[in-house]
Amino acid sequence: MKAIQYNEHGPAEVMRYVDLPDPVAGPGQILVRLEAASVTPFDWKLRAGHLRNHFTLPMPSVPGRDGGGTVVSVGEATGEFSIGDRVAIMAGALAQGGYAEMIAVDENHAVKIPERLSTTEAVALTNAGLSTWIAVNTAEVKSGDKVLVHSGAGAVGGLLIQLCHHLGAKVSTTCRSHNRDYVLGLGADRAIAYDEEDFSEILQDQDIVFDLMGGAVHDKSYRVLKKGGHLVWLVADQIVDRGEEFDVRVTRAVVTDDRSALQSMMDLAAAGLLKPQVARTMPLSQAAEAHRLLEQGAISRGRIVLTM
Template sequence: MKAMMINKYGKNELLHMKEIEKPSVGANDVLVEIHAASVNPIDFKIRNGGALRLVLKFNMPLILGNDFAGKIVEIGSNVRKFKVGDYVYGRPSKERIGTFAEYISIHQDEIALMPNGLTFEEAASIPLVGLTVWQAFHEYFHLKEGQKILIHAGAGGVGSFAIQLAKEMGAYVATTASENGYELVQTLGADKVINYRKENFEEVLDGYDAVFDTLGGPSLEKSFEILKPGGKIVSISAVPTKKFAEQTYQGLMKKTLFMLISNKLMRMAKKHQVEYDFLLMRPNGEQLEQITHLIEEGKIKPVIDRIYDLEEAQGAMNYLETGRAKGKVIIKVK
């Protein structure tokens, strides 16, 4: 099969095409012929190495890509939920990433049937961002009707899904966007839009229950100022915490390291009487099924910016890294 791979970590490392063997299929696995995959910030963060290697470490060479949509062409002996010919989508576990390729072998618990009415490209845009937002809103925020949430970068891949789910859950949604993303986030249902090039969100928002951080850095630190006591920030872009290390069964050394690097944020949380958590989503086919229902009911719609061919995966990565994408960037494989 064809696959787009990297040979080593590094910001300047380029994806290249290589012919390799199809992956083997275990008893609980299915082999999927990939029709489309999406590009996510975690792809270039994995390529870069850096701090993410403290949480995710891979053997090289490595096929990039973290979610997909396609057709099952083979099933393992213990697979009962799916059959050959099913159209599915999913997010593989961190040990088995590699969706910038023609095939992937994936555990049956990490996929779901594709939503009716979606193209492969539309379906591929959902799994990683959908599960990330679902877990943040249901497992961390426990978001309730009438609560107020700030979603950073609402026009991005994660943000565009997050606005829709937050509105479906009955929340009041504020988001940050540029002029180019203003119309999109309004269409998705945002109640208040802050043009981050003209306004400082921390000066116009106050008394919020939750902040969903997709940016890290100064935006995250300023977010503490808008929360009411008892509020919560969940970040997918900042640094992990000791709590995260405990939840993911890390050793003492990483628990200590994460405690040290998150110390500034934890002190800010204590000062403002709020909570701070770091989220690294996990694959979950059952949660993906719940997302499927929302899509089929018309409550959440895929948002796609551009589609590239597999051979153009490097260009897709380059475009996503500019930060200008509105919605998801997709790679068409077949």
């Protein structure tokens, strides 16, 4: 099979388009011919070596945290999937990733793709969708909550807006000025352009803030929460927890390969209640260029999806 692989941490150029032996489905596994895989901030941060304090990545490494395609064989002790099923898969952080034409994964790391979704759309909903579902459940969003979603034009932020809106929350979000209409179209009630305005001077008494940025954005977010409010953060730039000082709860949303979370997102999309956001597609061979674009902050309005 063709795959993207790197042997050392470094710039995007360490990634090579190579030939590798086809994987084989072991007991409890399915073999999937991949058609698509999403490119996430985690992928480039891991490749660049920024996460070396958290993970020792076995080399050589095939990147990618998710993928979508068709089941081509099933191992012993599987029962749920058949050859020909269209599935979305979660690839472990340290296992072979989705930047490849084939992958063998445990059956409990896959869900069927609803008919309504293309494989590309399903992939845009896989890693980003897991992060979204887990963050929203960590925050316990309910109808009527005033919620601020940072980076609403990003892949996770766009799904957070949609899910919080669906749950009946009143959603404010931050984005660049040219993305205002886009985030309002996803269901935000208010868009605050971070290149023109300071959200911390506009909002107050929020019940929940979703912080996908860390750093200065995290720090300013305390000011817009009501006392007893909840600041839920995903791993990005470093944060300083000032919860006690501001009398707010501060919780990290711990994103795991939770199949039931992924299934819930697929069910919502199948019902037309969430729309996966695909910023653009690129061929697998251009993975290095996709990483460069993401690192430069040149992509918004959803995921880059690699196609095979």
